[in-house]
Amino acid sequence: MRISTGQMFQQNTNSILNKQSATNTIMAQIDSGKKVNTAGDDPVAAIGIDNLKQKNTLIDQFVKNIDYATSHIQQAESQLGQADTLVGSMKESVLRGINGSMTSAERQVIADDMRQSLEQLMSIANTKDESGNYIFAGNKTNNAPFAFDNNGDVVYSGDSGIRKSNVAAGVQVNTNVPGDAAFMNAPNAMGDYGVNYSSTQQGDFVVSSAKITDSTTYTPGSYSFSFADDGAGGLNISVTDSAVPPVTTVTAFDASVPVSVNGIEVKVDGEPQAGDSFSINEVAEVSIFDTFSKAIALFESGDDAQTPAGQSELAQLLNNIDSGVNQMSQQRSLTGNSLKVLQQYSDNHTDEKLINTSALSKLEDLDFASAITEFEKQQLALSAASSLFSKVSSTSLFDYI
Numbered sequence: 001m002r003i004s005t006g007q008m009f010q011q012n013t014n015s016i017l018n019k020q021s022a023t024n025t026i027m028a029q030i031d032s033g034k035k036v037n038t039a040g041d042d043p044v045a046a047i048g049i050d051n052l053k054q055k056n057t058l059i060d061q062f063v064k065n066i067d068y069a070t071s072h073i074q075q076a077e078s079q080l081g082q083a084d085t086l087v088g089s090m091k092e093s094v095l096r097g098i099n100g101s102m103t104s105a106e107r108q109v110i111a112d113d114m115r116q117s118l119e120q121l122m123s124i125a126n127t128k129d130e131s132g133n134y135i136f137a138g139n140k141t142n143n144a145p146f147a148f149d150n151n152g153d154v155v156y157s158g159d160s161g162i163r164k165s166n167v168a169a170g171v172q173v174n175t176n177v178p179g180d181a182a183f184m185n186a187p188n189a190m191g192d193y194g195v196n197y198s199s200t201q202q203g204d205f206v207v208s209s210a211k212i213t214d215s216t217t218y219t220p221g222s223y224s225f226s227f228a229d230d231g232a233g234g235l236n237i238s239v240t241d242s243a244v245p246p247v248t249t250v251t252a253f254d255a256s257v258p259v260s261v262n263g264i265e266v267k268v269d270g271e272p273q274a275g276d277s278f279s280i281n282e283v284a285e286v287s288i289f290d291t292f293s294k295a296i297a298l299f300e301s302g303d304d305a306q307t308p309a310g311q312s313e314l315a316q317l318l319n320n321i322d323s324g325v326n327q328m329s330q331q332r333s334l335t336g337n338s339l340k341v342l343q344q345y346s347d348n349h350t351d352e353k354l355i356n357t358s359a360l361s362k363l364e365d366l367d368f369a370s371a372i373t374e375f376e377k378q379q380l381a382l383s384a385a386s387s388l389f390s391k392v393s394s395t396s397l398f399d400y401i
Contacts, residue, residue: 048359049360052356052359052360053360055352055356056353056356056357056360058169059349059352059353059356060353062166062167062168062345062349063346063349065165065166065167066165066167066342066345066346066349068165068175069165069167069173069175069338069342070339070342070343070346071130072129072135072175072176073174073175073176073335073338073339073342074335074339075127075129075135076135076136076176076177076335077332077335077336077339079124079127079135079136080177080182080328080331080332080335081332082124083121083124083125083182083183083328084325084328084329084332086117086120086121086124087121087288087321087324087325087328088325089117090114090117090118090121090292090321091318091321091322091325093110093113093114093117094114094292094295094314094317094318094321095318096110097110097111097295097299097305097314098305098311098314100306104302104303107299107300107305108299108300110299111296111299111300114292114295114296114299115296117292118289118292118293118296121288121289121292122146122148122154122289125145125146125179125182125183126144126145126146134158135176135177136158136176136177136178136179136182136183137157137158137159137178137179138158138159138160138161138162138176138178138179138180139158139159139161139163140157140158140159140161143157143158144157145157145158145179146158146179146183146289152293153289153290153293154287154289154290154293156179156180156183156184156287158178158179158180159178159180160178160180160181161176161178162174162176162178163175163176167341167342167345168345168348168349171345173338173341173342173345174334174338177331177334177335181327181331182327182328182331183287183288183289183324183327183328184285184287184288184289185285185287185327186285186286186287186288186320186323186324186326186327187284187285187286187323187327188283188284188285188286188320188323189286189316189319189320189322189323190207190208190209190210190211190316190319191209191210191211191212192210192211192212192264192282192283192284193210193211193223193264193266193280193281193282193283194210194280194281194282194283194286194316195207195210195278195279195280195312195313195316196278196279196280196281197278197308197309197312197313198276198277198278198309199304199307199309200275200276200277200309201276201277201278201307201308201309201312202273202275202276202308203227203270203271203272203273203276203308204270204271204308204311205268205269205270205271205272205276205308205312206268206269206270206312206315206316207266207267207268207269207278207280207312207316208267208268208269209258209265209266209267210264210265210266210267210280211264211265212263212264213260213263213264213265214263215263216263217262217263218262218263218264219241219243219262219263220282221241221242221243221282222241222242222279222280222281222282223239223240223241223242223261223262223264223266223279223280224239224240224277224278224279225237225238225239225259225266225277225278225279225280226238226240226275226276226277227253227272227273227274227275227276227277228274228275229274230252234252234253235252235253235272235274236250236251236252236253237250237251237252237253237259237268238250239251239259239261241261241262249261253268253272255268255269255270255271266280286320286323286324287324288321288324288325288327288328291317291320291321291324292321294313294317295314295317295321298310298313298314298317
């Protein structure tokens with residue numbers, strides 16, 4: 001078989017180019033420290049590497065979301081803790097103000113101190129985060145959620161929006177506590193109604209509960225209750241509804257039995273007297289701000305806090321303070337649970353990324369000892385091929401004539 005000079009040159013050139021390409025590939029691997037730099041190096045491994053890198057990128061985003069959520073939830077938890085401590089101090093002030101030995105001037109001092117604490121509580125409720133957003137405003141984060149209106153009552157202008165953060169595939173965690181849930185919507189300690197005591201009250205009694213017990217016969221509206229002598233040493237209680245015309249129901253009063261009317265049960269504890277009265281209005285939820293505002297107003301009104309009506313109202317306010325404290329504590333507990341969940345997912349992501357990184361290393365990291373050995377082999381082969389080609393290409397027939 002004859003081999004032409006052109007074929008010989010082409011074969012040797014191709015051999016040298018192949019060995020140069022192999023050498024360059026190994027040099028690129030040594031430079032990068034990776035044995036798979038392009039999909040052409042190892043198509044199967046390249047797919048696995050790409051998938052693992054995508055997973056790690058997603059994990060990095062989840063971790064950033066967790067850091068963001070943790071920061072905001074920790075701030076909310078801290079502020080609720082401060083509010084809880086402050087409210088506890090204000091409750092102690094209310095208990096001091098109930099003391100019958102105090103003068104009006106001393107109760108005014110308590111009221112002044114409580115008003116300052118109320119403003120501090122308002123400041124806590126209007127806390128901003130590092131970006132200047134109000135943390136207890138729901139989704140309306142640009143405006144202060146709490147403010148005093150013209151009547152001195154605290155109004156909430158935020159909403160009940162819950163902001164969420166994706167912390168894992170298909171998993172979201174709340175990153176805020178709406179202000180109404182924390183400070184405004186505490187369950188009424190008495191049930192479904194609030195009580196207004198008459199300033200002419202003489203008896204020592206309180207309404208301990210006023211609840212809707214039968215929705216089928218329940219008639220919404222306000223109700224007035226009055227006590228009268230039954231002529232036999234006992235009392236009758238008259239209940240008048242707000243219908244037009246009003247309907248009055250009269251029954252014998254027994255402190256051990258709730259008064260039932262139109263699907264509502266009202267429990268009266270103590271010893272009312274003939275001529276005493278009170279009214280109830282629908283109040284399903286109470287605000288911790290309004291509860292303290294009413295206590296402050298009562299302490300500021302001379303000796304009203306020492307009257308039977310004042311004492312009864314303070315008993316109701318203390319129950320609502322406890323309800324407000326429980327509400328804040330519940331929201332704080334939710335933030336604590338969220339922080340626990342976030343830490344668990346953070347740990348899971350750390351473990352998952354460690355596993356992915358280990359698998360990624362096995363697929364793409366270069367064995368430098370083997371690579372250098374292979375590099376030297378390729379260089380030697382390239383040098384031999386070049387030397388051989390140099391000798392063959394310089395040989396001719398005239399050398400043998």
